[in-house]
Amino acid sequence: MDNLNNLYEKNQFNIKNKVDNLLEVKDLKKYFKTREKFNLKRYFKYGKKSLLDSKAVDGVSFNIKEGQILGLVGESGCGKSTTGKSILRLIEPTFGSVRFNGKTLFDVENKIYMDKNELTYLRKDIQFIFQNPYASLNPRMKIERIVSEGIKKHNIVSKFEIKDKCQEILSLCGLSKADLSKFPNEFSGGQRQRIVIARALAVNPKFVVCDEPTAALDVSIQSQILNLMLDLKDKFQLTYLFISHNLEVVRYVCDSICVMYLGKIVEKSKTQNLYSNPLHPYSRALISCIPKNHPSDKEEKIILKGSVPSSSNIPCGCRFNTRCPYKDKYCEIVEPELKEILPGHFVACHKA
Numbered sequence: 001m002d003n004l005n006n007l008y009e010k011n012q013f014n015i016k017n018k019v020d021n022l023l024e025v026k027d028l029k030k031y032f033k034t035r036e037k038f039n040l041k042r043y044f045k046y047g048k049k050s051l052l053d054s055k056a057v058d059g060v061s062f063n064i065k066e067g068q069i070l071g072l073v074g075e076s077g078c079g080k081s082t083t084g085k086s087i088l089r090l091i092e093p094t095f096g097s098v099r100f101n102g103k104t105l106f107d108v109e110n111k112i113y114m115d116k117n118e119l120t121y122l123r124k125d126i127q128f129i130f131q132n133p134y135a136s137l138n139p140r141m142k143i144e145r146i147v148s149e150g151i152k153k154h155n156i157v158s159k160f161e162i163k164d165k166c167q168e169i170l171s172l173c174g175l176s177k178a179d180l181s182k183f184p185n186e187f188s189g190g191q192r193q194r195i196v197i198a199r200a201l202a203v204n205p206k207f208v209v210c211d212e213p214t215a216a217l218d219v220s221i222q223s224q225i226l227n228l229m230l231d232l233k234d235k236f237q238l239t240y241l242f243i244s245h246n247l248e249v250v251r252y253v254c255d256s257i258c259v260m261y262l263g264k265i266v267e268k269s270k271t272q273n274l275y276s277n278p279l280h281p282y283s284r285a286l287i288s289c290i291p292k293n294h295p296s297d298k299e300e301k302i303i304l305k306g307s308v309p310s311s312s313n314i315p316c317g318c319r320f321n322t323r324c325p326y327k328d329k330y331c332e333i334v335e336p337e338l339k340e341i342l343p344g345h346f347v348a349c350h351k352a
């Protein structure tokens with residue numbers, strides 16, 4: 001406990017010495033070992049070593065300033081959740097470094113890993129809201145226990161004030177005092193997500209990774225939850241990494257956006273610039289498919305051919321070349337780097 005108290009004091013020092021970026025992610029990679037297809041030839045040659053690397057995240061870099069919301073978008077399977085989990089070391093990263101509030105969480109190349117105590121403390125500052133509110137609440141625990149667990153673990157308030165703190169955070173999330181004594185199965189999907197948000201915010205975090213927080217909810221409920229998250233962000237001065245496959249949702253919520261394709265960021269810019277002037281063919285196709293607000297808005301949909309290649313068999317050159325209508329021979333050989341094409345607008349395409 002003493003250790004934790006020391007860390008709280010150290011953290012007060014950090015708050016006074018604010019850093020420019022709250023989160024800095026540099027060249028993050030996460031490779032999984034997978035036996036995607038049984039390849040007899042490979043099996044005879046390498047035996048058990050025939051497992052392939054599935055490059056779920058393959059060199060992702062971005063920064064988030066305090067109070068900002070950064071969106072991470074892309075089709076299912078492009079590595080968004082793996083990025084979020086690797087940042088918090090919920091899964092061990094393969095390469096890269098992450099700094100949070102000026103402290104190194106890990107730097108694989110230099111073999112620096114934050115020690116366990118400090119990481120436990122830091123997990124108070126960084127919370128995770130998962131996609132599925134049905135799976136992320138223990139069905140055998142009452143709401144009071146679910147919300148108070150983190151409060152107790154991190155000594156947020158004295159033990160006499162825990163119930164009040166739970167009530168306060170539940171009411172901020174649109175639930176009532178009576179809900180404290182209920183079980184998760186007594187709530188709807190939207191209400192459960194409110195409980196998940198209350199649990200995350202009960203420990204006064206600074207940064208929240210929201211992984212598709214509204215994807216499992218009805219459309220009518222989605223906007224309520226998004227508005228709640230935006231209100232709470234202002235109230236608690238939070239910073240969000242907002243992961244979603246839904247470009248409409250991201251546009252509504254985020255200050256800037258990273259578009260991911262097969263484990264890499266292919267375009268990064270302020271939200272408004274991305275939607276008014278998407279420069280990567282993949283972003284253009286995604287944005288063209290957003291339902292239009294007005295029938296007179298007749299911009300043509302760009303339908304991408306084929307499906308996303310497997311992350312254990314990434315195409316040579318530009319990884320989007322198997323689906324890109326503008327590709328040429330050069331694209332099949334040379335991988336484009338993410339370059340700043342307009343101020344603050346980065347794109348990985350030879351033809352941008």
Ligand SMILES: Nc1ncnc2c1ncn2[C@@H]1O[C@H](COP(=O)(O)OP(=O)(O)O)[C@@H](O)[C@H]1O
Pocket residue numbers: 032033034054055056074075076077078079080081082083311
């Ligand atoms: N634990 C795991 N073991 C092996 N492969 C995984 C694991 N988790 C994710 N993957 C693979 O990594 C890729 C990215 O997954 P994920 O990050 O969940 O994508 P997204 O969140 O964008 O839908 C997928 O191809 C997925 O199959």
Ligand code: SF4
Pocket residue numbers: 280281282318319320321324325326327328331336348349350351352
């Ligand atoms: S580099 Fe070539 S294949 Fe890749 S997105 Fe640009 S035009 Fe398409």
Ligand SMILES: [Mg+2]
Pocket residue numbers: 080081082211212
């Ligand atoms: Mg996901």
